[in-house]
Amino acid sequence: MRYFVKSFEKENVTLTGYIHDVSNELKNAQIRPAVLIFPGGGYFMCSDREAEPVALAYMAEGYQAFVLRYSVGEKVPFSQSYEDACTALAYLKENSDELHVDAKKIAIAGFSAGGHLAAALGTMGKDKPTAMILGYPVILSSMGDGIYKEIPGLDEKVTAETPPAFIFSTSNDIIVPVENSLKFAEALNKNGVEFELHIFRNGVHGLSLAKPLTSNGERSMVNPVVAEWFTDSVRWLKEIWGDFYADHTSxxxxxxxxxxxxxxxxxxxxxxxxxxxxxxxxxxxxxxxxxxxxxxxxxxxxxxxxxxxxxxxxxxxxxxxxxxxxx
Amino acid sequence: MRYFVKSFEKENVTLTGYIHDVSNELKNAQIRPAVLIFPGGGYFMCSDREAEPVALAYMAEGYQAFVLRYSVGEKVPFSQSYEDACTALAYLKENSDELHVDAKKIAIAGFSAGGHLAAALGTMGKDKPTAMILGYPVILSSMGDGIYKEIPGLDEKVTAETPPAFIFSTSNDIIVPVENSLKFAEALNKNGVEFELHIFRNGVHGLSLAKPLTSNGERSMVNPVVAEWFTDSVRWLKEIWGDFYADHTSxxxxxxxxxxxxxxxxxxxxxxxxxxxxxxxxxxxxxxxxxxxxxxxxxxxxxxxxxxxxxxxxxxxxxxxxxxxxx
Amino acid sequence: MRYFVKSFEKENVTLTGYIHDVSNELKNAQIRPAVLIFPGGGYFMCSDREAEPVALAYMAEGYQAFVLRYSVGEKVPFSQSYEDACTALAYLKENSDELHVDAKKIAIAGFSAGGHLAAALGTMGKDKPTAMILGYPVILSSMGDGIYKEIPGLDEKVTAETPPAFIFSTSNDIIVPVENSLKFAEALNKNGVEFELHIFRNGVHGLSLAKPLTSNGERSMVNPVVAEWFTDSVRWLKEIWGDFYADHTSxxxxxxxxxxxxxxxxxxxxxxxxxxxxxxxxxxxxxxxxxxxxxxxxxxxxxxxxxxxxxxxxxxxxxxxxxxxxx
Amino acid sequence: MRYFVKSFEKENVTLTGYIHDVSNELKNAQIRPAVLIFPGGGYFMCSDREAEPVALAYMAEGYQAFVLRYSVGEKVPFSQSYEDACTALAYLKENSDELHVDAKKIAIAGFSAGGHLAAALGTMGKDKPTAMILGYPVILSSMGDGIYKEIPGLDEKVTAETPPAFIFSTSNDIIVPVENSLKFAEALNKNGVEFELHIFRNGVHGLSLAKPLTSNGERSMVNPVVAEWFTDSVRWLKEIWGDFYADHTSxxxxxxxxxxxxxxxxxxxxxxxxxxxxxxxxxxxxxxxxxxxxxxxxxxxxxxxxxxxxxxxxxxxxxxxxxxxxx
Structure with a gap:
């Protein structure tokens, strides 16, 4: 594989790339779809729990994976984080050949505040990803109060051009209430954008892959029921994009x-x-x-x-x- | 993560390492169990289809992953491939701190001829792995005829010291008959070694992960039923080793x-x-x-x-x- | 087991019961939770596809199962179907001993128009079920236009007393738009009622178990992705009710x-x-x-x-x- | 559905039938494959834990299901139990029209001693079932010592006419050692009979469905890993028999x-x-x-x-x- 960390000449802003080796024995996977991950952290940090482990999970399913660590912090306005997101997506598209990425199949996966950033790129972006995977996302502008920032309400930004979305959250999330997911799904529905939505009954905020390996040792961060979201998201990507071809009869x-x-x-x-x-x-x-x-x-x-x-x-x-x- | 390719100063013999980043947000996974992969290829090649994709799959489950490309070829005696296997395992153990590997939890995963090499290390090795994962493995000495080499019959080498094994194969494999798996399971059983064995009804030889991404475009290499082996093998590793701890009540x-x-x-x-x-x-x-x-x-x-x-x-x-x- | 069809002295209104045998070898399952099923059919029929196959599926998971065939037809007002639903629930509670039913654990599972009837019982019922399972349910009063009947809008009837709900539907259902599910989830959320919601990207209306056995031979009625709803619903019931006890160390x-x-x-x-x-x-x-x-x-x-x-x-x-x- | 208990005019020998309702809305399932279940119990009893719950599980998957309670007890020779098995199979075939059974698709599912009886019917029967599902089966004649009976060794009875088999057991079963399953698989393999074999690492004897509902309250009888056998067996039946047709494009x-x-x-x-x-x-x-x-x-x-x-x-x-x- 190829592994790189690219700096965007902004403090703490980096794009980490995880690129599969090319092989003559894997002729059907020379060019691959990609998943670009925006970790969460309330726009004040980028959580490692929602970064590399998620990238590796998508990589194991055959995708090229990327993690953007975007501008965060008290004094960083939303517009700056958003600019980083746009830059990263543009970079993937411009360098798609060299990165062995299918530029028509780039999904953004974002969690919590990272889900807000992903949904922002999907709704407001001049250039958009082709799919969005949103984990317990922040959507409503009112959520800005809790993080002392002005952020756009993304339910208001949805149009017919918004790419399809896969959303998951939990009905008893007390940090980012499930209303965020419901309102976004409603907006997608009204605009005729296809979506998939899984709201699980029980689960704390910030579950990431919801497995011991992303739990940091905390029991509440392990949740086998919610952990199904990852497999579901891969199945969904394959529904909308297809899988690597395998139709040759040997x-x-x-x-x-x-x-x-x-x-x-x-x-x-x-x-x-x-x-x-x-x-x-x-x-x-x-x-x-x-x-x-x-x-x-x-x-x-x-x-x-x-x-x-x-x-x-x-x-x-x-x-x-x-x-x-x-x- | 850290990615490296280490050469062992022998032609075409390399150890590729895939090491997780260490993070304060993943305190329960500073040291990790490891899986060392021996790809198959009839001792005349090392198949890419059974190398990186398998390493990435185990890595996504939290393991440190390694791929050994061992000595192969018509004129290479078994003893030389075997020596490479011993060297690689020794390297992991000696450098376990630096590789963030739990030296007591190193599994060897081998496929076809690589399964033979893995089982050889598990039965004949002076220093042994702590678990073996064997995919449609060559076991019987009579299989040597087909590859024009003398190879040991590993069903004859099992002792009570052999580590536990997870084995899978298909009942209609015409290249490595299922008798290989059955005889090995029988030998483990007689020696009181715990094992798990899945023989699926249908599937060609060489399935690797049995998904489109490892199919090289061939239809017969996609087999969702057999593909379950991977999830089962991870569950089995967790049964015998436990998972990353997650018992802190936040x-x-x-x-x-x-x-x-x-x-x-x-x-x-x-x-x-x-x-x-x-x-x-x-x-x-x-x-x-x-x-x-x-x-x-x-x-x-x-x-x-x-x-x-x-x-x-x-x-x-x-x-x-x-x-x-x-x- | 015990199988019976009870008539309620109304034309075509029957309650079918599927009761497990009691055995000394199943001491932990003498009294069982129950699922009462309301098949769909636009209030003009009761579909067999959403009746016995669903009852048998829950029965296999250990539940006592019941199917209500309620009053339907052009000239039957909603109130009459609703009365049948109330009668059936009352019958289960009054006869819980004889039916080996745990009266505190009775779920109503309804599909399409049957989902409307189930949600009506859960929101408007003087006596309520303890859980609701709603498959591609009709919720909004505006849906009455399509079936030439006046029906209550159940999103308006939700209160804090409404029991927890498990809801599933598909985002491209053109017969009962997904808005019905979204509005009901929103109402539950506002009233602090816990719920689980799965909206799958793709699937026609009326999938029942979404397997060949409920397809009546139609390809579109087989949908392995949506079919997961059943397993999820059982897991959800066990989350809120617990499973049969199994804590004795033999x-x-x-x-x-x-x-x-x-x-x-x-x-x-x-x-x-x-x-x-x-x-x-x-x-x-x-x-x-x-x-x-x-x-x-x-x-x-x-x-x-x-x-x-x-x-x-x-x-x-x-x-x-x-x-x-x-x- | 139709439920009946038929007596065979022998003490305690009964055939219980679970027959699906026929419906015009289930045109593709008018005639159904069948599973005939032989519960275990060391030839001295027929365990309820391996009877109705297993029948209901197959029924929920669309099969007609039957449970045979065969002759058991200290003084009952094997030949008498075997005769009951033959009679039951003959009854299903002779009455297949009336029972809505596809006479070409009758599987026998047997557990422990019931697995021995099932394998006897599959190997020694003049008229044979078309598939065998064997749970932790007794196979070897030496097992007769433990139950004070002479029983045939069924590994010795396998021929090319033996129907395909699905076998599961656990490697640490101390009551019926896994050698029984291994020897039977080996015999099938030698005779060119296709089979599927799952030997799980861990599990006590007599797990039945391995869920709380068949546990009788005992913790050791719940084993989610081994419980996968049931789903696997249904998938296997569909592999060899096909599923209900669903090819009509609506x-x-x-x-x-x-x-x-x-x-x-x-x-x-x-x-x-x-x-x-x-x-x-x-x-x-x-x-x-x-x-x-x-x-x-x-x-x-x-x-x-x-x-x-x-x-x-x-x-x-x-x-x-x-x-x-x-x-």
């Missing part, structure tokens, strides 16, 4: 799983034994496929279904028996 | 989850309101705890059970009501 | 898992071999327990932690060795 | 999931708007499908791939845009 697969009336005809023709059976029953099979190459994708069973005048039920049964005998 | 937890007759008494006494209720009913509660500090670990409900003469059923009910009213 | 358990310094002292004393070791090191152990019976619950390790003057570190280590040697 | 599905270049052409033609777009670009599309009806199954994207002379890349892009605009 020799191995065919050998192992056997050839039969459900095997695509083009594969059957690769085997001498199967070909003999096919041409015995359908002498002009190769000519047929030249005229209609799509038909090679079909199995004998489907061909019988659509063209019973070519492959009769009796023929199908007989070929099934013969193909089985080859195994 | 203020937050108590505030959120509420104080009641199931809360340890010592915690109740940390809250002024609760203390008032306790001392009203059990005036000498603090003296009692001085004499018998263990009692602080108990809840009022348990105290009532064991010492109904101190806390009567009526008292319990009344305190329950009062504590609930505090919420 | 002889078998102790034999198998071995006695050591983590075994409760009272169990160690049940074994002759262990007792000998204990009394060798702590001659007055039995007297100590008479004075302080709670201590029997502790392991030697905990005793050493709290009372190192009684059990020193050296003693602990020695006893550990001796107990291990017994195995 | 109008609803198409409306909701949207039409695009990945939608089968035949579906696009069902919508007026889509048809207009298609005929604009491919005027003779309907004629083409008449000649080659299989093509209707393909999406525009696949057609472009196979017949770029008919659908060019530019056409594809344009149609994609237009179809999206319809949404």
């Amino acid at each position: 020799e191995l697969e065919m050998t192992v799983n056997g050839a039969g009336i459900d095997t695509p005809v083009k594969l059957l023709l690769q085997s001498e034994g199967c070909e003999a059976i096919l041409t015995e029953h359908i002498p002009n099979i190769r000519e047929m496929l030249k005229e209609n190459p799509m038909a090679g994708e079909f199995s004998l069973r489907i061909m019988n279904h659509y063209s019973p005048e070519i492959i009769t039920g009796d023929m199908l049964e007989e070929m099934e028996r013969k193909l089985a005998a080859l195994q | 203020e937050l937890e108590m505030t959120v989850n509420g104080a009641g007759i199931d809360t340890p008494v010592k915690l109740l006494l940390q809250s002024e309101g609760c203390e008032a209720i306790l001392t009203e009913h059990i005036p000498n509660i603090r003296e009692m705890l001085k004499e018998n500090p263990m009692a602080g670990e108990f809840s009022l409900r348990i105290m009532n059970h064991y010492s109904p003469e101190i806390i009567t059923g009526d008292m319990l009910e009344e305190m329950e009501r009062k504590l609930a009213a505090l919420q | 002889e078998l358990e102790m034999t198998v898992n071995g006695a050591g310094i983590d075994t409760p002292v009272k169990l160690l004393l049940q074994s002759e071999g262990c007792e000998a070791i204990l009394t060798e090191h702590i001659p007055n152990i039995r007297e100590m327990l008479k004075e302080n019976p709670m201590a029997g619950e502790f392991s030697l390790r905990i005793m050493n932690h709290y009372s190192p003057e009684i059990i020193t570190g050296d003693m602990l280590e020695e006893m550990e060795r001796k107990l291990a040697a017994l195995q | 109008e609803l599905e198409m409306t909701v999931n949207g039409a695009g270049i990945d939608t089968p052409v035949k579906l696009l033609l069902q919508s007026e708007g889509c048809e207009a777009i298609l005929t604009e670009h491919i005027p003779n599309i309907r004629e083409m499908l008449k000649e080659n009806p299989m093509a209707g199954e393909f999406s525009l994207r696949i057609m472009n791939h196979y017949s770029p002379e008919i659908i060019t890349g530019d056409m594809l892009e344009e149609m994609e845009r237009k179809l999206a605009a319809l949404q």
Whole structure:
């Protein structure tokens, strides 16, 4: 892999990159979707608990991962943190080739105040991420009172251009009330933006991955129920983006799983034994496929279904028996 | 994190290290258990598909991860690959402090021929790993015929000193027949070594994580059923080693989850309101705890059970009501 | 088991009961929590897809299950369906002994229009269920237009007395828009009622268990992602109600898992071999327990932690060795 | 549903049946596969813990379920229990129509001694089940010593005719040693019978579903790790038998999931708007499908791939845009 920490020439602002090795044995994953993580910390710190462990979790699922440590502190206005977020996203897009990132598939994952920053980028950004993952996010402008800052209310910024969102929180979070998540979901819904929302019954604020490894030893930070959010978020990313392709039929697969009336005809023709059976029953099979190459994708069973005048039920049964005998 | 590739001054032999960042916010994970991975490849190559993706998967679960690329090739005798394995394990142990590794918790994970090497280290090694994770492993000496090498039969090498093993394979693997796994499990069983064995009905050889991201685009290399092995292996490691500790009760937890007759008494006494209720009913509660500090670990409900003469059923009910009213 | 269909002397109104057999081998499950199911069907039918299959699913998890087929049809006003719901709940409570139901643990599970009826019972009912499970529920009074009926808006009926709710729906449901779920969650939140809410990104209306077995052969009715709602709902019921108790330590358990310094002292004393070791090191152990019976619950390790003057570190280590040697 | 207890005119021998209701709304599940359960109990009793709860679990997954309480007791020879097993299987087959059972899909699930009986039926039976599910089964003839009976060693009875088996057990079972499972797996493997085997590291004997609801209150009988066997067994049955069919594309599905270049052409033609777009670009599309009806199954994207002379890349892009605009 490649690991780097890039400084943005601002105090304490860094972008950490976790990039997979490229390999000829992983041809389907040369370019990868990416997740850019904004840790939480009430805009006064960037929590390590919501940084590297989350990056590694997404990396293990095949994504390029990045962590932005953005400007924070009492005297830092929201606009400065926001600028850092914009800079980081622009950097990923401009350097996507070199970072082996698919620039059309960059998700921002943010937690608590980092969730506010992520949602800000998704709603207010001139250039936007393509998906948002928001963990117990701050959304409402009224939350600014608690952190002595003016922050925009992001439920008010949602438009039809806002990217799809995956949101999770807990109904008894006393630090960032669940109203934040509900109002944001409502705004997305009104604007026709698809979303997924999981509000768990029980859980303290700041759970991160909700596992012992992100608990710092605190019992309340371990919550196997809420921990499901991570797997769910990966499944959701795959729903909207697809997974790494895996549609090549290898020799191995065919050998192992056997050839039969459900095997695509083009594969059957690769085997001498199967070909003999096919041409015995359908002498002009190769000519047929030249005229209609799509038909090679079909199995004998489907061909019988659509063209019973070519492959009769009796023929199908007989070929099934013969193909089985080859195994 | 820290990422390094260490050369062992032998052609193509390297140890790649993936080490978590240390953080004050992750106090319970300063020192971590480790997984050392031996990729497969029939002792003629080391497959990338069973290297970094597997390391990243264990790393995401909190482990320090290492990949050994060992000596391979037609002219390389088994003894040379084995020597590399011994060297790598010794290196981890000798440098455990610097690598933030718990030297008592080092598992070897090997696949196919790498599984043979891992099982060799676990059975024949003078210094042994503390756990073995074996994916569709080569075990039997007769398998040497297929790779034109003499290799030891590891079912014959098992003793009571062999560390516990987690094994998975598929019943229709035609490259490394499942007999290898069965014979090894039998040998472990006879020697009183605890093990876990999952033989799935269906799956080709060489599945690695069995997900699109390790498939190299081949359909047969994606197998969601077999993919469960990874989660199972992590659960198994936690069964035998425990997880990162998470037993500290934070203020937050108590505030959120509420104080009641199931809360340890010592915690109740940390809250002024609760203390008032306790001392009203059990005036000498603090003296009692001085004499018998263990009692602080108990809840009022348990105290009532064991010492109904101190806390009567009526008292319990009344305190329950009062504590609930505090919420 | 016991299976019955009870008629309520109204056309097509029946209560179907699925009651577990009582057995001496299942002592911890003589009385069971119950789930009463209201199938959906737009108040014009009661769908079989949301009836027996759902009842059997909860039954398999140990609950007594009931299905109410309530009054439906063009000319049936909401009040009549509602009356049936009240009658059914009252019947379960009045006959709880005979039905082996824990009257304090009766959940209503309703789908679509059945979700409206369930939420009506939970908000408007004089007598209420203790939990609500709502699948893609109708909530808003405006939904009445689509079914040519006047129905109450249940978001307006929520009070602090409303029981906790588990809600699931899909963000692209075009028949019952997700706004229904969001508004109800908001109302619960405002009234301090705990809830759990899962809004999945994708899924058609009327999924029931979202498995082939409830699909009636339609592809769109199979949705493995949404199907997770059922397992989640059972986990949620166990969070709020607890599970069947399982806290008895059997002889078998102790034999198998071995006695050591983590075994409760009272169990160690049940074994002759262990007792000998204990009394060798702590001659007055039995007297100590008479004075302080709670201590029997502790392991030697905990005793050493709290009372190192009684059990020193050296003693602990020695006893550990001796107990291990017994195995 | 239908529930019945049939007596076989032998003392204490009964067959309990749990049959799903037939419904027009569940057209794909009129006839169902079945699971016939043999509870364990050392051939001296039939344990309730391994009877109804297991039947209900399979029933909830859509199977017809049956429990056989077979002849047991000190003076009952194995042959008598075995005869009961044969009778029960024959009864299911002879009455499959009336029981709505698919006679080609009857699995036997047996536990402990019941696992021995199940494996006996699978290996020695003149008429055999089509699948075996064996929980911590007794297999070896030497086990007869412990129960004062002569029983056949079933590892010796396996032939190529033996049906596929799903086996689970725990490596530290001290009552029925894991050797029983290993030897049976080895025999299946030698005879080319496919199988699945899960040996968990830790668990006492007799776990049944391993949940609180089958624990009888004993802590050791709850084991979430081993409890996975049930879900695994259902997945395995679906692998070998398939699931209830769910391949019908409803109008609803198409409306909701949207039409695009990945939608089968035949579906696009069902919508007026889509048809207009298609005929604009491919005027003779309907004629083409008449000649080659299989093509209707393909999406525009696949057609472009196979017949770029008919659908060019530019056409594809344009149609994609237009179809999206319809949404």
